[in-house]
Amino acid sequence: MPETKTFKLSPSSLSLMQECPRCFWLTQHEVWKRPSGIFPSLPSGMDRILKEHFDRFRDKGILPPELAKSECKDMKCNLFNEPETLKIWRNNFKGISFEDKQGNILHGAVDNILQKGKKLIVLDYKTRGYALKEDTHEHYQTQLDIYNFLLRKNSYETEDFAFLLFYVPKEVLPTGEVIFDTTLKKMIIDVKNAEKVWKDAIKLLNGDCPEEKCEWCMNIEG
Numbered sequence: 001m002p003e004t005k006t007f008k009l010s011p012s013s014l015s016l017m018q019e020c021p022r023c024f025w026l027t028q029h030e031v032w033k034r035p036s037g038i039f040p041s042l043p044s045g046m047d048r049i050l051k052e053h054f055d056r057f058r059d060k061g062i063l064p065p066e067l068a069k070s071e072c073k074d075m076k077c078n079l080f081n082e083p084e085t086l087k088i089w090r091n092n093f094k095g096i097s098f099e100d101k102q103g104n105i106l107h108g109a110v111d112n113i114l115q116k117g118k119k120l121i122v123l124d125y126k127t128r129g130y131a132l133k134e135d136t137h138e139h140y141q142t143q144l145d146i147y148n149f150l151l152r153k154n155s156y157e158t159e160d161f162a163f164l165l166f167y168v169p170k171e172v173l174p175t176g177e178v179i180f181d182t183t184l185k186k187m188i189i190d191v192k193n194a195e196k197v198w199k200d201a202i203k204l205l206n207g208d209c210p211e212e213k214c215e216w217c218m219n220i221e222g
Contacts, residue, residue, distance in 0.1 A: 006103040007205055009198070010095075011143040017201050018142070020214040025222065028205050032220045046127045046167065047111070051090065054079060054112055066165060066182045072114065077121060080113035089113070098153040104202050108147050114163070122147045122162040122189075130168065137164050137185040142197055144187050149194035162187050 007028055016034070017024035026032040057064040058079035063072060080086055088094050095109035114121040122144055128136070144162040151158050164185040171179050204210070209222025 006105070007202065008105040008107065009201055010106070011108050011146045014142065014146070014197055014201055017204065018197070020217065021204055022210040022213055022222065023217045024201070025205060025209050026217060026220060029209075031209075031222060032217070034216045043127050047125060050125050050167070051111065055083070058083075066184070067114075070184045071186070072163070072184075075116055077114045077116045080115045080120065086110075086113060096147070096150040096154060098150050100202070102202075106146070106150065106198055108143075108150055110147055116159060119157045119159045120151055121159045122151070124162070124164050126164055126166045128166055128168045132166055132168065132183055136166075137187060140164055141187065141190075142193065145190050145194035146197070148189045149191040149198070152191060158189070160189060162189050 009028075013024065013028070016027065020034075023034045027034065054064055058081060061078070061081075062068070063077070063079065067073065067077070089096050089110050092109045095107045097105055097107040099105045110122055111125045112123040114123050124140065124144065124147075126140070144164070148158045148162065164187060166183045166185065167180045168183070169178055170181045173179060
């Protein structure tokens with residue numbers, strides 16, 4: 001058995017665990033890290049300007065057009081109006097964190113937060129290069145569950161749902177502006193799923209390296 005140690009995990013690392021437990025174990029034990037491709041800069045740029053876009057509407061106390069015509073308006077939602085808190089929650093190095101009794105840390109960085117009364121609602125942006133498939137939104141279930149789990153562990157109330165807002169390029173106008181279609185998906189969240197994934201991850205990491213290999217880790221010794 002490997003020596004017990006503490007770990008700092010995130011939605012992306014837990015996603016790797018669900019894809020390949022062995023790659024996850026090797027990465028967290030600093031034996032080997034799965035090679036990553038060059039991350040395109042466009043999604044990062046979109047993420048930045050979308051946050052600035054939403055913040056401008058937050059400062060005016062109104063919803064942006066993408067949400068003003070959606071069920072968010074009917075539910076009387078507002079954008080979370082605590083800029084300094086949101087700044088921390090958005091920071092990839094800080095974010096929202098929870099530490100268990102053994103010192104293991106789970107953290108995540110949100111895109112935005114809506115508020116309905118005293119309850120918070122996670123809002124996550126996704127930029128896609130093509131039209132959504134019927135199950136596209138389902139791939140982000142655990143991520144949204146984790147965000148809600150973290151908020152509740154930090155004594156915030158959250159609704160039992162979250163939103164994904166997809167931006168998909170539609171056309172380029174003669175004047176050069178790129179037009180995006182937007183699709184808002186409401187997701188029922190399950191914090192028990194998040195807690196189970198988290199506990200499964202810690203249990204896995206405190207055990208032996210999984211034997212089943214994928215095409216990435218097949219030649220790496222654990």
